[in-house]
Structures are given as C-alpha cells and as structure tokens.
Amino acid sequence: MNTMTLSIARFICVVSLVMVLSTSSQQSVCAQLSALPPQVWPQNPVTVSFAPDSVGIGIFRNEIHQHLKATMDEKQYRIEILKACQEWSRNSGINFALVGDSPRDFGTPGLSQSDPRFGDIRFGAFPQTNVLGNAIPYHPTAGTWAGDILLDTNTIYEIQSPETTQIVAERADLFSVALHELGNTIGLVDDNFDPESVMYYRYAGRRQSLSPFDVQNVQFLYGPRANDPYEDRQGNESIATASIINWSADFVINSSQTVRGRINASQDVDVYRIRGNTLSDKLWVTLNCRGLSLLCPKVTILDDEGRVIDTASSESPLDNSVTKELTSFYPDETRYLVVEWNGIPEFEFGDYELE
Numbered sequence: 001m002n003t004m005t006l007s008i009a010r011f012i013c014v015v016s017l018v019m020v021l022s023t024s025s026q027q028s029v030c031a032q033l034s035a036l037p038p039q040v041w042p043q044n045p046v047t048v049s050f051a052p053d054s055v056g057i058g059i060f061r062n063e064i065h066q067h068l069k070a071t072m073d074e075k076q077y078r079i080e081i082l083k084a085c086q087e088w089s090r091n092s093g094i095n096f097a098l099v100g101d102s103p104r105d106f107g108t109p110g111l112s113q114s115d116p117r118f119g120d121i122r123f124g125a126f127p128q129t130n131v132l133g134n135a136i137p138y139h140p141t142a143g144t145w146a147g148d149i150l151l152d153t154n155t156i157y158e159i160q161s162p163e164t165t166q167i168v169a170e171r172a173d174l175f176s177v178a179l180h181e182l183g184n185t186i187g188l189v190d191d192n193f194d195p196e197s198v199m200y201y202r203y204a205g206r207r208q209s210l211s212p213f214d215v216q217n218v219q220f221l222y223g224p225r226a227n228d229p230y231e232d233r234q235g236n237e238s239i240a241t242a243s244i245i246n247w248s249a250d251f252v253i254n255s256s257q258t259v260r261g262r263i264n265a266s267q268d269v270d271v272y273r274i275r276g277n278t279l280s281d282k283l284w285v286t287l288n289c290r291g292l293s294l295l296c297p298k299v300t301i302l303d304d305e306g307r308v309i310d311t312a313s314s315e316s317p318l319d320n321s322v323t324k325e326l327t328s329f330y331p332d333e334t335r336y337l338v339v340e341w342n343g344i345p346e347f348e349f350g351d352y353e354l355e
C-alpha cells in the first residue's frame with residue numbers, strides 16, 4: 001500500500017495517540033504539547049533503549065521483540081535501529097548512546113530526559129492502523145513519553161535492499177522507518193512535498209542516508225558535528241604526540257582514573273602515554289562507550305618502543321565496552337594506549353572514557 005502514511009507525528013496526532021494511551025492524569029500534558037512546537041533535546045547524548053515486551057503502552061502491551069524476531073534476529077534489528085541513530089549523529093551535533101531498560105510502562109511518571117530507569121527514547125511496538133509507527137517529540141512537559149518511538153505491529157519490518165523499488169503493502173524497511181521516527185523525536189516535522197527527504201510523510205522504500213535538506217534541517221537544530229574537544233591543537237594521533245595520562249596526586253590502590261576522548265571519524269586515532277605507578281604493578285584498562293556513544297572501539301596496548309603487546313575490540317554497538325589487563329607493567333615503564341574505531345560499519349565515531 002504505497003499510500004501508507006509513514007508517521008502521524010504532527011502534534012495533533014501525537015496528542016490523540018497519547019490521549020488514547022494515557023491515563024487521565026497525563027491528558028493535560030498532551031493538551032500542552034498540542035500548542036507547543038517541538039524542542040531540541042537539552043542534553044547530549046540522547047539515550048536510547050528497547051523496552052521489554054509486555055510493558056504497558058496505554059491500553060496495549062509492548063510487543064516489539066516478539067514482532068521483530070519474526071523477521072530478524074535480535075542483534076540484527078537492534079543494530080538496524082542504532083544505525084539510524086548514527087545517521088542523524090554523523091550529520092549533526094546530536095549524539096546517541098544505548099542504555100538498559102526496565103519493566104516499566106510507557107508514560108511512567110518521571111523525567112523527560114535522563115531518567116535512570118530507561119533511555120530517553122524508548123522503542124516499543126503495538127498494533128496501529130494506517131501508520132508504520134509513531135514518535136513523540138521531545139518536550140519538557142511530556143514526561144517519560146518524550147522521545148518514545150512506537151512501531152506498528154501490523155507492519156512486517158525487514159531489511160530491504162536499496163535496489164528494491166517496488167513498495168509492498170504492510171512491509172517496510174526497519175532502518176528507514178527508524179530514521180524517520182528519530183527525525184520526529186529530535187524536533188523535525190513531516191515533509192509533505194520532498195520525496196527525497198527521510199521526513200517525507202509517505203513510505204518511499206529503503207533510505208540510504210539523509211538528504212541534503214535533512215542535513216540542513218538537523219544542523220539548524222543541533223549544529224554541525226563538532227571537532228574533538230578533548231585533544232589539543234597538535235592532536236594525539238601518534239606516539240610522538242601522545243596525550244600523557246598523569247597519575248592524580250590522590251590516586252590509591254584499587255581506585256581508578258578516567259580520561260574522556262572522542263573518535264571523530266573512521267581515520268581518527270587517539271594515542272595515550274602512561275607510566276607505571278609505584279603503587280601497583282597490576283593495572284586494568286577499560287575503554288568504555290556504553291551510555292556515552294555508539295562508537296565500536298578498539299584499544300591496542302604498545303610497549304615503550306611501540307611494539308604491540310595486546311589488543312581488545314568491542315564486538316558490536318550493543319556491547320561497546322572492553323577491558324584488558326596491562327600485564328607486567330612495572331613502575332617507570334611506559335605503555336602506549338591506542339584508541340580507534342574497530343571497523344564495524346556505521347559505528348565509526350563517538351565519545352569514550354578510558355579508565
């Protein structure tokens with residue numbers, strides 16, 4: 001059905017959706033939403049989570065996992081959705097990070113952003129009519145509904161080939177629908193005139209990327225992607241220019257020290273130099289992106305002459321934290337830590353912490 005509307009994320013429709021779903025105490029929030037334009041998310045990164053099946057969505061129950069598992073394996077559909085997050089991030093200043101969820105109903109009273117129980121944007125699904133999904137844009141008065149994306153379980157989601165031009169009724173490409181719904185949640189409205197835009201209101205088959213117009217619109221809200229704010233002007237791409245990790249004066253055994261960094265492009269490499277500490281000959285290095293970004297990172301440990309001793313790499317954006325022991329690392333010895341992208345397509349940039 002090529003007349004199927006991709007989303008009804010215009011406010012009036014969001015209001016009607018949420019009113020159907022909400023308890024009466026939440027209706028006044030919806031009335032306010034109808035009068036106010038979408039707003040940009042105040043904090044970066046915006047976190048994303050997958051709500052467990054069976055939690056309430058108004059009078060419905062979430063069925064996202066049961067539904068998507070019918071056509072894809074679990075890892076595959078989660079990664080498709082995260083790829084859509086990365087496409088918005090790659091082209092603007094907004095960043096996304098995956099976090100855990102908990103068995104709470106959608107609309108549970110709480111914070112519009114940074115509620116510790118689940119992501120800012122929760123993904124769920126329930127049966128809907130004539131739409132592929134719904135998104136609730138960020139607004140400070142929307143409570144935990146803010147940002148949530150609800151797919152339609154009457155639609156079969158799959159990974160469609162870019163060459164597929166024929167649109168089949170009730171089948172849709174998951175990445176493309178997620179891309180559109182994410183656009184709604186970050187403040188963009190549906191486009192009625194430009195079929196090249198991912199925000200076009202009708203489903204138009206597999207999308208590969210944002211259109212130039214989409215990039216312009218998202219940059220208007222979030223600015224362009226910023227340069228790495230954590231490295232100085234000469235950069236830290238080589239052993240010669242490595243950033244030095246100094247032990248803080250109050251460092252004690254069994255404590256940790258954290259350094260924040262960013263891999264800003266597939267070719268970006270951050271190198272750190274660390275000297276042994278007299279307090280401990282056993283040190284662990286953790287390269288963590290969980291809750292910070294969707295980067296799939298790799299860390300390589302080099303000795304003082306630049307020879308590779310060990311390496312650790314994250315397996316997917318669903319698990320993007322790695323830990324390695326700095327073995328036989330004695331006081332006054334030097335090690336270099338090289339942080340870079342591990343090569344998993346689409347997850348080539350993002351913030352990390354080295355601990």
Ligand SMILES: [Ca+2]
Pocket residue numbers: 112119120121122143144145146147148
């Ligand atoms: Ca939310």
Ligand SMILES: [Ca+2]
Pocket residue numbers: 228231261262263264268269270
């Ligand atoms: Ca960097």
